[in-house]
Amino acid sequence: xxxxxxxxxxxxxxxxxxxxxxxxxxxxxxxxxxxxxxxxxxxxxxxxxxxxxxxxxxxxxxxxxxxxxxxxxxxxxxxxxxxxxxxxxxxxxxxxxxxxxxxxxxxxxxxxxxxxxxxxxxxxxxxxxxxxxxxxxxxxxxxxxxxxxxxxxxxxxxxxxxxxxxxxxxxxxxxxxxxxxxxxxxxxxxxxxxxxxxxxxxxxxxxxxxxxxxxxxxxxxxxxxxxxxxxxxxxxxxxxxxxxxxxxxxxxxxxxxxxxxxxxxxxxxxxxxxxxxxxxxxxxxxxxxxxxxxxxxxxxxxxxxxxxxxxxxxxxxxxxxxxxxxxxxxxxxxxxxxxxxx
Numbered sequence: 001x002x003x004x005x006x007x008x009x010x011x012x013x014x015x016x017x018x019x020x021x022x023x024x025x026x027x028x029x030x031x032x033x034x035x036x037x038x039x040x041x042x043x044x045x046x047x048x049x050x051x052x053x054x055x056x057x058x059x060x061x062x063x064x065x066x067x068x069x070x071x072x073x074x075x076x077x078x079x080x081x082x083x084x085x086x087x088x089x090x091x092x093x094x095x096x097x098x099x100x101x102x103x104x105x106x107x108x109x110x111x112x113x114x115x116x117x118x119x120x121x122x123x124x125x126x127x128x129x130x131x132x133x134x135x136x137x138x139x140x141x142x143x144x145x146x147x148x149x150x151x152x153x154x155x156x157x158x159x160x161x162x163x164x165x166x167x168x169x170x171x172x173x174x175x176x177x178x179x180x181x182x183x184x185x186x187x188x189x190x191x192x193x194x195x196x197x198x199x200x201x202x203x204x205x206x207x208x209x210x211x212x213x214x215x216x217x218x219x220x221x222x223x224x225x226x227x228x229x230x231x232x233x234x235x236x237x238x239x240x241x242x243x244x245x246x247x248x249x250x251x252x253x254x255x256x257x258x259x260x261x262x263x264x265x266x267x268x269x270x271x272x273x274x275x276x277x278x279x280x281x282x283x284x285x286x287x288x289x290x291x292x293x294x295x296x297x298x299x300x301x302x303x304x305x306x307x308x309x310x311x312x313x314x315x316x317x318x319x320x321x322x323x324x325x326x327x328x329x330x331x332x333x334x335x336x337x338x339x340x341x342x
Contacts, residue, residue: 003035007042013080013141015114022116025133040133043140050082050139051255054160056150056186057170062196064103066170066238067147071107073244074145082138083107083115084131085149114143129282132163132275161189162274165258165267166251169193171213173206188220191231191254194247198235210235225263230254293322 006024009017025036057063064085071081083104107113116134131148138146150160161167169190187193193213198206213233220231234250236243258264287293300314309317 003038003042007039007140010039010043010137010141011046013143018114018137018141019116021137022118022130022134025137026118026130036133040136043137046140048139048142050135050143050146051166051251052135052139052146052148052164053251054148054150054164054167055170056160056168057196058172061170061172062238063149063170066194066196066236067149068104068107069238069241070244070248071104071113071147072110073241073248075107075110075112079112079144080142081107081110081113082141082143082146083113083149084134084138084146085115085117086119086131114138114141135163162271165255165264166191168247168251171195171209172197173202173209187216191226192247192250193217193231193233194243195233195235196238199237199240199242203235206235225258225261225267227254227257288322293318296321 006017006021010021021039024032024039027033027036055063055067067083067085071083074081104115108115118131118134135146135148148160148163167190169186169192171193173195193210195206195210195213198210210233217231217233223231232250234243234247236247238244255264258267288297296318300309300318303309304311304314
């Protein structure tokens, strides 16, 4: 594969090239990982930045309807929009439905929009293993806004906050204690809570729900990266396209405030560090998938199952034998050694 030609096509915003590039970065084949790294390093020099918007919500809240209506509104304003949707994968078969293009039929036909569904492949956090790289490709392609839709709501869905500049939490009216399973974590991560389906008979319930969450947000400590009034709760109707322009106005104003006060770049730097550490963890796990490591793990697993050795001791033995140079090294010594790396 000619990486230079692919990079040029991505920068020109060619949709087929963007799709090929995302397929490449999602591949687990060793030769494709090398090519993907070269491609991402080449495109990183473009210096382009999009507004990254993460979106999570409870099942049936209307995430796809909201994204289509919101995306079409942005396209009508002359903006280019990319949608990265993550679908849950079956633990038994590994398959995913990937039906987001079908659910967003109008937006998928727009020449100024790009929709890419990806399987989660059991990766935790509501996003796929390579969603971060897919976001970088969309930025290099010149999209003004990148929408990242997570699998579904849950405490681990806060991982999308490490990918995005703005994190939206979409909720349905009259949901009662629907956030009991989500708890405080995702509420603290959300920048704006949008109560969807604020139309028809549900509108009064949506207003009450919005007021309830607005009150709950006031109890949370204000974050230094937020201006007065944030995080906040609002009502929208994706079906009637009501309140979407106000939501976009609030998103844009928050982005500009963070840019002006230095929080935008600080957030991006913190996210880069987070994903470096995550990449180190995932790379170490991938190295355990080699034939020698698998054989050793099977032998140790048999000993653990038979009660000959504890799980914690077996894990220590595994790493001592795979990476003997790390044996006996304490964290401070490792840190001192790391500072000597040019």
